[in-house]
Amino acid sequence: MMKKFWSILFAVMVLQICTFLGHSENETKEMLEIDIPDYEVSKTDDGYDEVTIPGGRILSIEGKPLVPYYIVRKWYPQDIEIQSVDLVEKSTLKEETGLNLKTFKIQWGGGNFTDGASSSGSTGWFPEENYTWFVDEESNGTNRLVLIIFPFFYNNMTKESRFYQHYEFEISYITSKISISSIYPDKFGYDVGDKVTINLEISSNEEQPRTLVLAATVKKQGTIVDSLPLVELKDFISSGEASLEWDTKDIGYGMYDIEVELRDINGFVLDRKVLSLTIGKMNVSLINLNVNKESFEVGKTVKFYATVKNSGNITASGYLTVEIRSGGKTIETFSYPFYNLSSGESVDFEGSWETANATENQTYYIVGYVSYDGKTSLPTIIELKALKQQRSTPGFELSLLLLTALFVVLCRKKVFKV
Helix, strand or coil, X not given: CHHHHHHHHHHHHHHHHHHHHCCCCCCEEEEEEEECCCCEEEEXXXXXXXXXXXXXXXXXXXXXXXXXXXXXEEEECCCEEEEEEEEEEEEEEEEEECCCECEECCCCCCCCCEECCCCCCCCCEECCCCEEEEEEECCCCCEEEEEXXXXXXXXXXXXXXXXXXXXXXXXXXXXXXXEEEEEEECXXXXXXXXXXXXXXXXXXXXXXXXXXXXEEEEEECCEEEEEEEEEEEEEECCEXXXXXXXXXXXCCCEEEEEEEEEEECCCCEEEEEEEEEEECCCCEEEEEEEECCCXXXXXXXXXXXXXXXXXXXXXXXXXXXXXXXXXXXXXXXXXXXXXXXXXXXXEEEEEEEECCCCCCCCEEEEEEEEEECCEECCCEEEEEEEECCCCCCHHHHHHHHHHHHHHHHHHHHHHHCC
């Protein structure tokens, strides 16, 4: 594990050193000034403070306080490659004491995602970073710079907060005539220990051959967990193919992003692409579906119970669907989401069907299935029979009433007879 850590650190340092030492004649720098709207505070139903920024979002990390953040987007032509985004200044500080923010906590089976309980891992100032950024490619080929700013900092131990409203960034970019035109894996579906081959197609509009370098890092939930060996392409011109290999023997199950950068020998990024893939198998199924009665009187409530289990080896999210069907038609549909269900874990659901509109002597079916990661499990089906609603017989009630009246009369005659 330590060997892998040092190899990752070395690869990242090499890329950074190359970038710092490099020089490009067409490098351009521009300033970006951002004024963030002042935050607003409101009370939740359970008495906590909720801080929001107009046009912003809420940062939701397990065990951390719910704080707002702000996103700025800027579009560039297809041949522009962002090299760096550096924070030059943050100012207009606003400090406050006494805010009581909730801690984010995931609850199984959906419902409310937060509670007020403090987590032992959420002490001190949060978040720790000022900003982060990435570039993605739009469908029309343009490059979109996404700058995520964390202007609001909160200390859940002291209930202090700090908010910076003014930011200045320096953006460095170059014009590139070389691009990664295609990226794809050698197959779909990998298990731990498999070797992953990443194939790339590269094209160039430059007239002179150049030496290029392919570098790649592997991220899981935004954190670098591995790096791939550098690949050098000498005297590259026009178009060609290349490949990178990733050995997953020391990698755990889960979803990963492989970020590939095409650089020149000075370390400048000429193009970048991201390939997302999963190591491990996702398999979620409905292992139990039953009802409290397989025949029911019309108008009575039918309760159903279900259990969903993750039999795969990676965390899964999705939803359970329960349908009431009859005569080839779906009468009613119930949907129950589940989130971040870990390998080997299961979650129980309970629901009810009000049968007031059911038809006597009709056969109904309860059909349950699970949807996740674009897949749907095999359905589980239970057959139900609707019975006639039990009604009291008018003749019987009348006879009982007459007998009761006769009994009262006889008793009175006996009592008052001298």
